[in-house]
Amino acid sequence: ILNVEQSPQSLHVQEGDSTNFTCSFPSSNFYALHWYRWETAKSPEALFVMTLNGDEKKKGRISATLNTKEGYSYLYIKGSQPEDSATYLCAPSRGNTDKLIFGTGTRLQVFP
Amino acid sequence: EADIYQTPRYLVIGTGKKITLECSQTMGHDKMYWYQQDPGMELHLIHYSYGVNSTEKGDLSSESTVSRIRTEHFPLTLESARPSHTSQYLCASSAIPGYTEAFFGQGTRLTVV
Numbered sequence: 001i002l003n004v005e006q007s008p009q010s011l012h013v014q015e016g017d018s019t020n021f022t023c024s025f026p027s028s029n030f031y032a033l034h035w036y037r038w039e040t041a042k043s044p045e046a047l048f049v050m051t052l053n054g055d056e057k058k059k060g061r062i063s064a065t066l067n068t069k070e071g072y073s074y075l076y077i078k079g080s081q082p083e084d085s086a087t088y089l090c091a092p093s094r095g096n097t098d099k100l101i102f103g104t105g106t107r108l109q110v111f112p
Numbered sequence: 113e114a115d116i117y118q119t120p121r122y123l124v125i126g127t128g129k130k131i132t133l134e135c136s137q138t139m140g141h142d143k144m145y146w147y148q149q150d151p152g153m154e155l156h157l158i159h160y161s162y163g164v165n166s167t168e169k170g171d172l173s174s175e176s177t178v179s180r181i182r183t184e185h186f187p188l189t190l191e192s193a194r195p196s197h198t199s200q201y202l203c204a205s206s207a208i209p210g211y212t213e214a215f216f217g218q219g220t221r222l223t224v225v
Binding site: 031032034036042043044045046049051089093094095098099100101102103104105 | 145147154155157160168170171202204206210211212213214215216217218219
């Protein structure tokens with residue numbers, strides 16, 4: 001079983017605050033790391049797929065970094081908005097035949 | 113927008129009934145997945161498929177079964193529904209397993225009474 005940990009489990013921030021969360025995963029046999037956003041009453045949507053150690057990806061106010069040697073990835077949201085409220089999921093992959101196993105998720109609530 | 117569809121969106125059914133949850137995608141993806149999520153809980157993988165005639169169990173044991181006779185279609189069946197099967201079921205697909213993003217359907221919320 002692939003041990004994927006996400007922290008914190010939940011987060012409440014004020015509009016305009018910047019925030020970040022962590023995804024920890026086994027560093028052995030690393031292939032790719034996925035980040036998804038799951039808004040209430042919608043389906044999960046991919047944010048990033050990262051493969052290279054030291055990689056940094058950005059989409060608007062959201063960015064992510066990857067450390068494959070130590071087995072973690074950070075997701076940052078700059079200037080949080082209420083529409084950022086969602087559960088953020090990560091899923092590491094160990095190869096192109098690997099199943100996609102998600103972490104427990106970080107539930108973010110942004111208050112106006 | 114993702115071209116992956118699940119039907120029905122909501123289903124309330126009595127104990128002991130046989131049910132099939134449908135999942136279809138028009139993207140030609142070989143890899144397909146079924147996930148289960150109980151309210152407030154994690155998203156657990158229950159079945160996946162690498163392609164036609166390939167199916168495997170996921171990390172969470174499930175009494176459901178799946179089939180993959182066509183690339184685009186990955187139905188999930190419960191032979192005899194029980195209240196413990198009440199959950200949300202999400203279907204997903206991806207092009208290159210593990211390397212490209214997965215696309216999710218809208219989900220089926222199943223309630224067994």
